[in-house]
Amino acid sequence: MPEHTVDDTPVLPLAVLRERGMIAVQVGTTRVLLVHVDGEARAYDNRCPHRAWPLERGTLADGVLTCANHGWSFDVATGRCVDPGERDLVPHRCRVDDDGMVRVAP
Numbered sequence: 001m002p003e004h005t006v007d008d009t010p011v012l013p014l015a016v017l018r019e020r021g022m023i024a025v026q027v028g029t030t031r032v033l034l035v036h037v038d039g040e041a042r043a044y045d046n047r048c049p050h051r052a053w054p055l056e057r058g059t060l061a062d063g064v065l066t067c068a069n070h071g072w073s074f075d076v077a078t079g080r081c082v083d084p085g086e087r088d089l090v091p092h093r094c095r096v097d098d099d100g101m102v103r104v105a106p
């Protein structure tokens with residue numbers, strides 16, 4: 001994975017993500033799904049790897065995101081598909097700054 005740079009786009013405070021659990025944001029031309037995981041942030045392409053359904057319409061429970069279209073589910077800590085296990089989420093570079101701002105570079 002490439003190094004983080006100062007050009008990573010600030011998208012929202014981690015505290016907001018913690019409250020909501022997951023949020024889709026626009027970063028440039030890319031729709032990115034941010035997910036709160038144990039005090040950290042993960043960023044994934046918002047398109048389901050099955051048939052590109054917007055993952056922001058899915059449900060998040062116990063660290064597992066389930067797509068609302070055909071029910072594929074993903075471990076949001078790793079991006080791994082857990083059912084049916086065919087294709088994983090596409091990650092984006094993501095970090096939390098010292099000021100608590102989540103930054104993403106799609």
Ligand code: FES
Pocket residue numbers: 048049050051052053067068069070071072
């Ligand atoms: S589009 Fe997400 S499971 Fe089919």
